[in-house]
Amino acid sequence: MDTVPHTFVIAGGGTAGWMAAAALSRFTPPGTRIVLVESDAIGTVGVGEATIPQIHNFNRALGFDEREFLRATRGTFKLGIEFDGWLRAGERYMHAFGPIGRAHGLLPFQHYWIRARQLGFAKPLSAYSLNETAARQMRMQKGRTSVGIELPYAYHFDAGLYAAFLRDFAEARGVRRVEGVIASVERDGESGDITALALNDGERIEGTFFIDCTGFRALLIGEAMEARFDDWSAYLPCNRAITVPCEGVAEITPYTRATARKAGWQWRIPLQHRIGNGLVYCADFMSDDEAAETLLANLDGEVQADPRPIRFTTGARRQHWVGNCLAVGLSAGFMEPMESTSIHLIQSAISRFLSVVPGGRADPATIDWFNAQSRFEWERIRDFLVLHYTANQREGEPFWDHVRTMDLPDTLSAKIAQWKATGFIHREHEELFTEVGWFQVLAGQGVKAQSYNPLADALPESDLRAMLEGVEGALDAAVQPMTNHTEFLQSYTGGMVRTEIPA
Template sequence: MTGSAPYDFVIAGGGTAGWMCAAALARFTPPGTRIALVESEAIGTVGVGEATIPQIHHFNGALGLGEADFLRETKGTFKLGISFDGWLREGASYMHAFGNVGRPLGLLPFQHFWLRAQKLGLAKPLQRYSLNELAARTMRMHRGKTAGGHEMPYAYHFDAALYAATLRRFAETRGVERIEGIIEHVALDGESGDIAALRLGGQREVAGRFFFDCTGFRALLIGEALGTGFDDWSNYLPCDRAVAVPCASGGDFTPFTRSIAGKSGWQWRIPLQHRIGNGLVYSSTHLSDDEASATLLGGLDGEPQGNPRPIRFTTGRRAEHWRGNCLALGLAAGFMEPLESTSIHLVQSAISRFLAVMPAHGEAAPAVRDWFNHQAAFEWERIRDFLVLHYTANQREGEPFWDHVRHMPLPDTLIAKLELWREAGFIHREHEELFTEVGWFQVLAGQGVEARGYNPMADALPEADLRAMLEQTETALVEQVKPMPRHLDFLQGYIGGARVGEAA
């Protein structure tokens, strides 16, 4: 027996998900709470989640992590958005940039004025009205408000393994006990059916009141032991494999992630201080593993640092993320490809949701679990819809993979969103779904989904005033970007002059 009494919380598995959970519990649970994390050095992690969205500021800030130190420790860089290259058609590119696009006027958001201006031949591409995209495309970076008073939200690229190591130090310093060992069996309570203990090699047992499953795709606790079902979304997102490899630094030091569409999937490019993270997500029905590796290696900006690492997955989520006294996090909860950098955020949001209703003594009422699972299902399904939009709204005709995803069945929730946009240029953000109206606007416009109409209140603005509004918005944003330092210079100065672009 490891420990004389059950732990209050036992985390099965490490990696980013496990140590995020451990760090949050160590920070926010009452003094005296006993927390253990069980992992084995012999078991690797997927560890390719190197891009984030701005919500990570909330998590790091809540822990009290200093940003400059965090960037140094994780070899991090700044991220202003994601560039989607070739997703509409070969040679086309647009960006889902963080922050506002244009500005609202009166009761109407900017998209209605832009749609009207499109019909009049006055509108320029959306990037001309986005501060973040103008900065990103010119490789510039800025923190906080600009001289014009505009916010420039940002996220990070970082080494996921180094982030997990940072969180591990944070958690262990605050009393989390790390237990080395491979989980050989999950023992259930004979009466309740809840998890009682994790049995490790050498007759060791780790008993607990509440368990977190961070065991990756295997989902040893929530799936194998508790038998929780899995909702397969392959009919909506048919990519089922990836290969990943880092390479030496080269090319542009972009303050944005690149997502580059290929004939049977897409390739990511994520610049870190010491290397570039690369991967190819693809459908095994349309591309062989050997072809995928060759394609990935042929599109690198520098020498590969190792051989491409294969990853096999099924897109979808657990039917219940919280069952009994077990909550699944990370890959144990489900998987959606990293197209919009949501993997780490889904861990973060699940932890935050759990802390909001954290049960005493590991015992939660069914109503609490039901609320949690309903919220998780809603969040995952709306993110799924956003990812599906990128695929289905393509014009890459004559390519079997892209022809397939263009004609695949769509979730009813996405169909409803598309109909609202096409009929009236209207975008509705339901409850607390992750992606904002502005995010949907950028992808709908970037993927060429035409809106047949717009709110007629936009016609109340005289055409000359509409033209002036667009010109003034563009001019003001360009002027705010001009004095910004380049991303590389800004990063080096911010983290204390560290040399960026060289191997650690």
């Protein structure tokens, strides 16, 4: 294969590989060559079937029709994530998309909520969330509601079907797929750049830029380019997962569920044709057999496949871009899917890369900028995930006692301290999770703010009561006309749900 000025070689398929291929095929100039190397003999992890609203930006940029996308991926709508038992067994809260309450004057809503709670009349945050109110009532609607905003939503979908959907899109735009197993990675003796991938059948795939989507193996960024991996097990000690699909139920919940278990947590992701399930756990506190028994004992329907184990180490590459090699997806790092960030991190890496895509050899300053931005994003997401664990009150359970008392990143400790002192939440630069997201998890996990901004006292107590009651009443009224989620999904996609995919 002759090298041309612009040849992108993507090593590995799956969600990461085909998202990269689709984006490059859509946005790179005519004449750019894009080759994706994957093997049907090598499976993909296949988790990350729940998303966050930023997925709309990617799908819209590629010009996808939403109805077609939902039909092709057997997708459903997602309004938030329910956390069941993370504070204490039997208690639950939701990290819902969209605003909570409404700001007043110079202050965000949390200061008024904290004041009202101290006065004894604030309700749980669910009363002031449009998305959670709709999710609890199993409702869905597109378009503006009576409170002047739309329901922000994401999707649940079959990751394998999404990869196939993206593959069709990319191949229709000239992406060449090569079936093969990578035997070795060839590098230039002087620059250290990758020059070609040697396949086990003798074929050589040459290129000018290489994207590593080989998953945990990280054949390019790790083995060839020797990018260091930072282990975050001290903060996120879970190191194994087991996954299994099961039959669905008649009512499709418009939210993901994350349920705390003995030594980790279980996810439940409702699709049109099945429910995706998995148990993330720490092998130091739970055996593989016990994990499998726990997962299989807590399913909605009949198992549809054999349980599949996954071993991982939480962490990230110190450099996601080295020379002419970029890591995307699991080759860049791994964090638990409790907040559905896996696909977003793929999308984010691709978007960041497209903003500085090199026409030739990349400038070192550009690479340094990319790596600094990536590290900041990953570390702030890590902090948000750690908060769910460390702020628990499941006393007497060894795993939960451990994560409650472990040392925390300084950045997270500062965030918690600021909240506890005055109810202040600061979104640093462009970190993924907003003040509203932090507010919901801090409150849901029982982390109490001792005070609030005194400017909130300028609002008379009677007006504060009226404001909270008004928000709650308006949200209830906005949700009542909405359609049942399952019925809405069926009508919107123009087909039946809970049907099998043709073989």
